[in-house]
Amino acid sequence: MTQLPRLLTIMQQLRDPQTGCPWDIEQTFASIVPHTIEETYEVADAILHGDMYDIKDELGDLLFQVVFYAQLAKEQGEFEFDDIAQAISDKLVRRHPHVFDKQSQMSQESLALQWDAIKQQELKNKGQEADDSALANIPKGLTPLLRANKLQKKCAKVGFDWPELPPVVDKVHEEIEEVLAEVNANEVNQGAVEEEIGDLLFAVVNLARHAKVNPEMALIKANNKFEKRFRQVEKLLEEQGQDVTKASLEQMEAAWIKIKSC
Structure with missing residues (x-):
């Protein structure tokens, strides 16, 4: 040090x-x-x-x-x-009393319950009113993806969760249909479109959670993969004598498919 x-x-x-x-x-x-x-x-x-x-x-x-x-x-x-x-x-x-107080071995479920109980006691010791909600202690400053994941995990702890994957997938499809219904309405309500897309994103986070995938990390990796491929598209078009800013969508898609297949 x-x-x-x-x-x-x-x-x-x-x-x-x-x-x-x-x-x-x-x-x-x-x-x-x-x-x-x-x-x-x-x-x-x-x-x-x-x-x-x-x-x-x-x-x-x-x-x-x-x-x-x-x-x-x-x-x-x-x-x-x-x-x-x-x-x-x-x-x-x-x-971590199970580590530093040399308590007997505890299950993961018991450790999680102990962790929450200790956090609630800490709030009381600070003179703060304990939040008895299942959704207590979820920071407002988290990124939306992480906060959605935290909210869903907290609800799952009290049983408000689907036990299997199929209804989770069905919910994603349902939310996609609701987005399309708003987008294709005769008079598009942009606020309603935003709300339905938010519901869709929330449902996709739920799908990621059930698939044991961190949605934040998944999106970071997807962003990195997209950036890498698009840079390769730019390079390929340049090698073909094309300027990406002047290339047609068809030319860019052809280059994308070629890069993706490599």
Whole structure:
């Protein structure tokens, strides 16, 4: 951990009102949030590509986000980096009594129930009113795909879930039909179209969950695959003397099919 004090010192220097970096000086908790989200996805992207150098580099960028928040809080007299480290250490020990209190082996189901009970107790200890809903403690800041997945998992815990795949698939088809009905209506209601597409996306997340697939990761991989193939389409068209901006849809589709078949 010899480099951590150096990193904290660098962060403090960047925020120095007299000699620091103008950009770093003007940042606030709120202004950094988009960068934190971006860095999180860049970590995920590096891991998907399997480049250990990039993973190390991106994890450093993500750690810098935590250090930045810690410096802002220190300046406001709220907390410091060590307080963050202590808080997460205490929480991990508190939420894993089966590890640190040497309890007997517990089933996955028992561990999940214990985890939820401990989280509810933590809220009470903070003086916050416990949320007794099955949908308690789902962060609003999650991406829509992840939040949909969390909502569905919470409902599944209390039995509000299909036990088999076929009705889940049927629901996806049903939602597609409802989207088409709104799109093809004589007078298209854009709000209704948006609502039905939202229902369709929610149903697809449910399909992913039942197939034991993380919808966020599935979409990230699909985006990467699409980007890779389209770049290959551009390259192929260029080799054929075509400019992608001037190529017809038929020419691009032919190139796409050729790339996809390779």
